[in-house]
Amino acid sequence: MDGLLREFVGETLELTEEVAGDLVTWEEAPDDRAALDRIFRAIHTIKGSSSFLDLPRIGRIAHAAEDYLAACRDRGVVAGHAGVSAVLAAVAELRAITAHLASDGTEGAGDDTALLQRLAAAHDGQGGGEARPTAEADIDAAALLPDAWRSVRVPLELVDALMSSVSDLVLARNDAMAQLRGLSADPAAMMALDRISQQLADVRTLVGKMRMVPLRQLFAPLPRLVRQLADELGKRVHLEVSGGEVEIDREMGEALRDPLLHLVRNALDHGIEDPAARVGAGKDMAATLTIAATSSHNRIYIRISDDGRGIDRAALVERTRANGRIDAAALAQMTERNIDELIFLPGLSTRERISDISGRGVGMDVVRANVERLGGHVSLDNRPGEGLTVALEVPLTLTIVGALAVSVGERCFAIPRGAIAEVLLAAGDGVDREVAGGAGLVRVRGELHPLLALEDVLDLQPSTTPADERVILIVRAGGGTVALEADDVFDHEELVIKPLPPVVARSGLFRGMSLPDSGQPLLLLDVEAIVRRTLIEPRREASPSPTAPDRIVSEWITLRPLGGEMLQALPMRSVERFVRHNGPPPQRVGNGLVLQFDGELVPIVGGFDAAARTGAHSTLTVILLRDEQQRIAGLATRELGSITPLETRLGSDGDAARTGIAMIGEEIVEMLSPDHIVASAHRALVSEGVA
Amino acid sequence: MTDDRLHLIVHLGTDRVAFPADAIEAVVPVWEVTPVPGAEAEVIGLVPIRSRVLTLLDARRMVGQSSAAPPPYMALTSHDGHGYALAIDRAEDVRALKAPRKVIGNLSPAWRALEPSLGEVDGESILVVDPGAFVALANARTAAAA
Numbered sequence: 001m002d003g004l005l006r007e008f009v010g011e012t013l014e015l016t017e018e019v020a021g022d023l024v025t026w027e028e029a030p031d032d033r034a035a036l037d038r039i040f041r042a043i044h045t046i047k048g049s050s051s052f053l054d055l056p057r058i059g060r061i062a063h064a065a066e067d068y069l070a071a072c073r074d075r076g077v078v079a080g081h082a083g084v085s086a087v088l089a090a091v092a093e094l095r096a097i098t099a100h101l102a103s104d105g106t107e108g109a110g111d112d113t114a115l116l117q118r119l120a121a122a123h124d125g126q127g128g129g130e131a132r133p134t135a136e137a138d139i140d141a142a143a144l145l146p147d148a149w150r151s152v153r154v155p156l157e158l159v160d161a162l163m164s165s166v167s168d169l170v171l172a173r174n175d176a177m178a179q180l181r182g183l184s185a186d187p188a189a190m191m192a193l194d195r196i197s198q199q200l201a202d203v204r205t206l207v208g209k210m211r212m213v214p215l216r217q218l219f220a221p222l223p224r225l226v227r228q229l230a231d232e233l234g235k236r237v238h239l240e241v242s243g244g245e246v247e248i249d250r251e252m253g254e255a256l257r258d259p260l261l262h263l264v265r266n267a268l269d270h271g272i273e274d275p276a277a278r279v280g281a282g283k284d285m286a287a288t289l290t291i292a293a294t295s296s297h298n299r300i301y302i303r304i305s306d307d308g309r310g311i312d313r314a315a316l317v318e319r320t321r322a323n324g325r326i327d328a329a330a331l332a333q334m335t336e337r338n339i340d341e342l343i344f345l346p347g348l349s350t351r352e353r354i355s356d357i358s359g360r361g362v363g364m365d366v367v368r369a370n371v372e373r374l375g376g377h378v379s380l381d382n383r384p385g386e387g388l389t390v391a392l393e394v395p396l397t398l399t400i401v402g403a404l405a406v407s408v409g410e411r412c413f414a415i416p417r418g419a420i421a422e423v424l425l426a427a428g429d430g431v432d433r434e435v436a437g438g439a440g441l442v443r444v445r446g447e448l449h450p451l452l453a454l455e456d457v458l459d460l461q462p463s464t465t466p467a468d469e470r471v472i473l474i475v476r477a478g479g480g481t482v483a484l485e486a487d488d489v490f491d492h493e494e495l496v497i498k499p500l501p502p503v504v505a506r507s508g509l510f511r512g513m514s515l516p517d518s519g520q521p522l523l524l525l526d527v528e529a530i531v532r533r534t535l536i537e538p539r540r541e542a543s544p545s546p547t548a549p550d551r552i553v554s555e556w557i558t559l560r561p562l563g564g565e566m567l568q569a570l571p572m573r574s575v576e577r578f579v580r581h582n583g584p585p586p587q588r589v590g591n592g593l594v595l596q597f598d599g600e601l602v603p604i605v606g607g608f609d610a611a612a613r614t615g616a617h618s619t620l621t622v623i624l625l626r627d628e629q630q631r632i633a634g635l636a637t638r639e640l641g642s643i644t645p646l647e648t649r650l651g652s653d654g655d656a657a658r659t660g661i662a663m664i665g666e667e668i669v670e671m672l673s674p675d676h677i678v679a680s681a682h683r684a685l686v687s688e689g690v691a
Numbered sequence: 692m693t694d695d696r697l698h699l700i701v702h703l704g705t706d707r708v709a710f711p712a713d714a715i716e717a718v719v720p721v722w723e724v725t726p727v728p729g730a731e732a733e734v735i736g737l738v739p740i741r742s743r744v745l746t747l748l749d750a751r752r753m754v755g756q757s758s759a760a761p762p763p764y765m766a767l768t769s770h771d772g773h774g775y776a777l778a779i780d781r782a783e784d785v786r787a788l789k790a791p792r793k794v795i796g797n798l799s800p801a802w803r804a805l806e807p808s809l810g811e812v813d814g815e816s817i818l819v820v821d822p823g824a825f826v827a828l829a830n831a832r833t834a835a836a837a
Contacts, residue, residue, distance in 0.1 A: 411728075503730060
């Protein structure tokens with residue numbers, strides 16, 4: 001029985017959550033038959049299960065709600081505000097009772113008379129006409145039911161355990177593969193193992209999918225929330241949600257719930273003006289709040305946009321000054337973007353009064369901290385007077401973290417990609433070291449960052465790599481940035497992160513550990529802790545990350561081509577990894593060139609012929625790119641620049657070699673299309689002819 | 692209930708020690724160790740074993756034995772959901788031990804912290820200790836140092 005009850009609780013919470021959005025849709029468009037059907041079906045299912053489990057309160061409420069819904073559905077009557085409100089109240093009450101059920105197994109005491117009367121009144125308010133016999137409605141709904149039986153409820157821990165044993169299986173396979181190779185095993189045995197590998201890859205994908213839920217589940221409470229808040233605040237808001245079909249790891253979705261709700265509340269409370277003010281400003285009386293989700297390369301992007309008043313920069317500066325957090329001189333020097341980022345300061349609000357809606361003590365600083373803890377990033381696009389867009393970027397899952405490996409001497413560590421703002425060569429242009437009071441600093445394009453050598457942070461042996469061959473990573477967290485210096489940067493890897501045992505965790509330097517394909521354990525640096533530790537001065541918030549992009553994070557790696565001076569850039573999300581090549585020159589195949597990397601043949605492009613003539617290709621940096629079809633190609637470059645957000649100034653069509661033009665300072669940057677590069681590299685291999 | 696439980700007899704330097712056999716998953720040679728910056732001296736580093744990453748603890752050092760040379764072997768165990776390996780010099784045998792009793796005599800301070808009991812094998816006394824005690828002690832030392 002216990003199991004059945006648990007199942008009922010889970011099902012009811014899920015059903016009520018799913019219909020929340022439908023209820024609002026239905027009210028806005030009373031002739032939306034599909035929404036009404038879904039609501040009816042959910043309530044009907046709850047009613048059916050409740051009678052089976054002898055839950056009288058739930059049964060009565062569900063029954064009354066169903067009666068009203070059936071009247072709307074079967075007689076085509078238009079639902080009024082009172083009716084929708086009564087059904088909303090019924091759904092809320094069903095959730096409350098279900099929650100009670102979950103806590104102690106009983107429905108709890110409560111008087112539902114008023115609610116039942118409201119539902120009955122709504123029902124009666126629809127005017128005359130006989131209700132159709134309930135039996136008929138039951139049969140109708142029953143026909144819709146079988147789908148519900150085609151899924152199985154599985155505890156999340158079980159899925160997690162399955163996921164982790166599959167990961168272990170992959171590593172065990174790697175081990176077996178290495179052993180067999182060492183024994184020069186018979187090809188038949190190797191083929192058998194290959195088959196296992198393929199199956200394993202399928203299983204891994206399937207298990208990964210089991211953990212995924214559509215963002216719709218995260219968005220489901222929003223229509224109700226927005227409707228409720230708008231009512232309370234006397235504002236009119238039209239909510240547009242898109243991207244509900246984008247899938248996200250369940251755990252990540254849950255962790256995103258609070259930040260998302262907070263941003264929506266903020267938009268309604270602070271961003272959106274009341275109808276009179278909107279009309280006065282020449283805007284539509286009803287505001288539009290847009291929530292749009294997209295996914296790309298294992299990252300999820302969620303934009304929360306309103307067409308309200310935006311952030312009032314003058315008021316924000318004034319408030320910051322009044323708080324005494326940042327001195328006037330520093331404020332006077334801030335760029336507009338820096339000013340916008342002041343809203344991430346703890347305990348700051350541009351509004352005089354802390355309202356009930358946005359809550360007390362939970363500010364944008366907490367939103368940002370939460371998102372960064374998930375390995376994500378928050379950015380703003382403030383259009384004063386016209387609206388505000390907050391963009392969240394998070395990884396698809398919590399357990400798999402995209403990371404770069406950095407080395408000092410023989411030791412390697414991983415740094416989460418989300419925390420890296422830029423990667424620079426220590427000897428690169430525009431990178432200047434300074435020393436102030438014994439503290440190392442680095443100036444990058446005019447911005448100062450504290451400079452820390454990784455070996456000092458981790459208390460390792462001093463590096464023997466010459467300073468000008470080292471790399472500098474600008475890492476960011478909590479609004480601050482720190483420049484970390486290391487010997488080298490390696491592949492971009494997706495790491496399965498395992499929790500640390502206490503003896504390792506307590507140093508506070510690491511966030512997790514992983515066993516990459518190399519078979520060597522890799523520790524993931526806790527960038528947040530390192531930045532916090534470095535920037536202990538109270539003025540740390542004085543320089544909000546200058547590199548934080550203001551639109552959806554779109555990071556690009558800049559490069560100088562072989563035999564060319566024009567600065568070019570590629571989107572980071574298409575970059576598989578960077579390889580320094582000083583082996584034999586590439587070999588010609590068809591009209592193209594191939595190079596070998598780790599035993600793999602990779603078609604390669606990038607002005608080789610020009611470089612070959614000048615003999616300048618003895619050491620190359622090759623950027624390995626992956627296109628949408630998962631094909632790989634390399635672009636040979638003369639010099640890698642930095643990783644930086646770029647904004648398209650002039651765009652062009654999708655199929656071209658260049659997707660647009662951007663500016664870095666005064667310099668023009670060509671934005672290259674990775675798909676075009678990969679396609680042309682592959683095409684060249686199969687086309688014959690005189691080269 | 693039988694009072695003859697199987698125990699793994701191992702050597703930590705000159706100390707002969709018995710671990711309850713059901714607490715040890717395996718004894719394997721130590722290959723490559725990845726050091727952990729910022730960790731206490733009890734932590735030798737991380738070792739990959741069968742697709743898991745274990746934390747290698749210097750059991751020899753923790754009982755006051757010399758641990759200058761890298762350990763040749765490690766005994767694998769689990770504690771609170773994490774995998775650990777205890778550095779040992781060698782494993783001798785698996786033997787049934789009569790129910791161990793309270794230690795008599797004056798233990799060294801290092802051993803006292805591990806709260807061993809006293810068993811007997813081949814007419815000779817042997818210290819019986821739970822491998823989890825090493826993990827708990829390392830945790831306590833790390834916490835104290837932090």
